[in-house]
Amino acid sequence: MSILVVGEALIDIVSTPGSSNRYAPGGAPANIALGLGRLGDDVAFLTDIGDDFHGGFLLAHLCESRVEVLARPTGRTSTALARLAADGSADYDFRLRWAPDESLVEDGPRSILHFGSIAAFLQPGATVVDHLIDRIASPTDAWPEAALLTFDPNIRPSIIGSHDAVLPRFEQLASRVDLVKLSDADADWLYPDLDAHAQIDRVLDLGADLVAMTRGGNGAIVATASARAEVGAVQVEVRDTIGAGDTFMVSLIHELHTSRTSLDSLREAELTRLGERAAGLAAITVGREGADLPWSEDLTR
Numbered sequence: 001m002s003i004l005v006v007g008e009a010l011i012d013i014v015s016t017p018g019s020s021n022r023y024a025p026g027g028a029p030a031n032i033a034l035g036l037g038r039l040g041d042d043v044a045f046l047t048d049i050g051d052d053f054h055g056g057f058l059l060a061h062l063c064e065s066r067v068e069v070l071a072r073p074t075g076r077t078s079t080a081l082a083r084l085a086a087d088g089s090a091d092y093d094f095r096l097r098w099a100p101d102e103s104l105v106e107d108g109p110r111s112i113l114h115f116g117s118i119a120a121f122l123q124p125g126a127t128v129v130d131h132l133i134d135r136i137a138s139p140t141d142a143w144p145e146a147a148l149l150t151f152d153p154n155i156r157p158s159i160i161g162s163h164d165a166v167l168p169r170f171e172q173l174a175s176r177v178d179l180v181k182l183s184d185a186d187a188d189w190l191y192p193d194l195d196a197h198a199q200i201d202r203v204l205d206l207g208a209d210l211v212a213m214t215r216g217g218n219g220a221i222v223a224t225a226s227a228r229a230e231v232g233a234v235q236v237e238v239r240d241t242i243g244a245g246d247t248f249m250v251s252l253i254h255e256l257h258t259s260r261t262s263l264d265s266l267r268e269a270e271l272t273r274l275g276e277r278a279a280g281l282a283a284i285t286v287g288r289e290g291a292d293l294p295w296s297e298d299l300t301r
Helices: 028-038 053-064 125-137 163-174 184-190 196-206 244-259 268-286 296-300
Strands: 002-006 010-015 022-026 043-046 067-070 079-084 090-095 110-116 148-152 179-183 210-214 220-223 228-231
Touching: 002 028, 002 125, 010 053, 022 028, 022 053, 028 043, 028 053, 028 067, 028 110, 028 244, 053 067, 110 125, 110 244, 125 148, 148 244, 163 184, 163 196, 179 184, 179 244, 184 196, 184 210, 196 210, 196 220, 210 244, 210 268, 220 268, 228 268, 244 268
Parallel strands: 002 043, 002 110, 010 079, 043 067, 110 148, 148 179, 179 210
Antiparallel strands: 010 022, 079 090, 210 220, 220 228
């Protein structure tokens, strides 16, 4: 069965005084679909792109990584323009559109539905996310095994709104899924008065079976209601951290898709192995420039 990823794909544009603009494919869900395709998983990606040059570039980039793209290209592709000042500070200008065509998702068995980032919060596409959860998460006579639901909020406060508006939406979605992965920055924004372990407990209490928190150079915590493991970051020469969290999420999805393990059965040893594999995969990405996620061949080297 295939994996369905739902979310935004966009072009990151970096503008530096005295230099030509730099362009790169972006969007956390796009990175996750790309990473799964590169590991050899059967993955489809529901997104919203334009029929302009940027849209064509994104489409080619994803297809080269073995991703089946579900989109009706039209209009202008979403962009994130970062204007860098001489002191290194950045001013961001987002031009976003999130209106995917749900009809492109055919009925059929899916092993995993992953969604997150801007797409989980920005309308009208956020309603599509809700509809797909209803469609894919409910077992039927034809497909008695429900899909595993995974969610990475990838909080962007300047885009998705105020804390008072976003927290209820996050908690609504977290209560409906099996796995929530979030960064320590996400967790601190959502629950500023709690420490890391209390933040994880809060998300588990909402109903998630597994919570993973990435903490940059401090490693990660992977937890269920009955077991918890802390794993260290893999030591590597860091080129940049773009795509590191997305790669961690890719590893979790890939491993769970391959093993089909029941999340509530995971014990500390299994959680440790799951976290260490994800940290190792993320280390490959941070050792490269940009969101250049690993291919399956990288894992055999």
